[in-house]
Amino acid sequence: MQRIIDDETASELKAKFDSELVDPVDLILFEGNKNKEYSDWVKQLLKELSELSSKLVHRVHNILLEPDVIEKYRVVRVPTILIGADMGYLIRYTGAPAGHEAWGFVETISLVSQGNPDLSEESIRKLDELADIRGRIRLVTFVTPTCPYCPHQVLLSNKIAVALRGIVESDCVEAYENPDLADKYKVSAVPHNLITFAEGDEEIVLSTSVGVQPEDKMVDDLIEAVRRVKR
Numbered sequence: 001m002q003r004i005i006d007d008e009t010a011s012e013l014k015a016k017f018d019s020e021l022v023d024p025v026d027l028i029l030f031e032g033n034k035n036k037e038y039s040d041w042v043k044q045l046l047k048e049l050s051e052l053s054s055k056l057v058h059r060v061h062n063i064l065l066e067p068d069v070i071e072k073y074r075v076v077r078v079p080t081i082l083i084g085a086d087m088g089y090l091i092r093y094t095g096a097p098a099g100h101e102a103w104g105f106v107e108t109i110s111l112v113s114q115g116n117p118d119l120s121e122e123s124i125r126k127l128d129e130l131a132d133i134r135g136r137i138r139l140v141t142f143v144t145p146t147c148p149y150c151p152h153q154v155l156l157s158n159k160i161a162v163a164l165r166g167i168v169e170s171d172c173v174e175a176y177e178n179p180d181l182a183d184k185y186k187v188s189a190v191p192h193n194l195i196t197f198a199e200g201d202e203e204i205v206l207s208t209s210v211g212v213q214p215e216d217k218m219v220d221d222l223i224e225a226v227r228r229v230k231r
Helices: 007-022 034-049 068-073 103-115 123-128 151-163 178-183 213-231
Strands: 025-031 054-063 082-083 091-094 138-141 168-174 192-198 202-210
Touching: 007 034, 007 103, 007 178, 025 034, 025 068, 034 054, 034 103, 068 123, 068 202, 068 213, 091 151, 103 151, 123 151, 123 213, 138 213, 151 168, 151 213, 178 202, 192 213
Parallel strands: 025 054, 091 168, 138 168
Antiparallel strands: 025 082, 082 091, 138 192, 192 202
């Protein structure tokens, strides 16, 4: 397959990883019998990224040949990428992080490696309220590769997932590759953002917004939404 990252970009990324990566980061790709073109693209991308730093470790699972991974990682769609799953983070890309989304994907790798959410002290103080919540909190962001604003919203959600490791899940969903989900949640513009909560198998949507949210508003909306459902 033709290389995805050109020489100039590869040199810039190598310098970035050399200066920013602290702990090794696992990048796990899940593939199957659907969206093969996108899965192959992601597989090549992760291979090229891992060649730029020994601290990037990637592996590939086939959900058809390894059904146990579905239960372990709760992955049913392909391609799906998990960042830092072996480190306890709940950060996933459902669909290929192509186009503008590639920038936020790379920035997230650095944040996970550093264990640094890069949020304000006030945001981190507020998010501590959710540290003991029982249940599954998800921040879902629907994106498209051509949207220049989407990666900023995804990165904010990913930062919250870094701050609340193992408590909040951030899921970037590529709308074109997952049209059934886009229809289900009535996505008409991106970034389309959801806050969901689940105890057991039932997941409910707590709030919906469109566009890039300011950090303080995103944090306040998340806390208020979870407060309502836990009353």
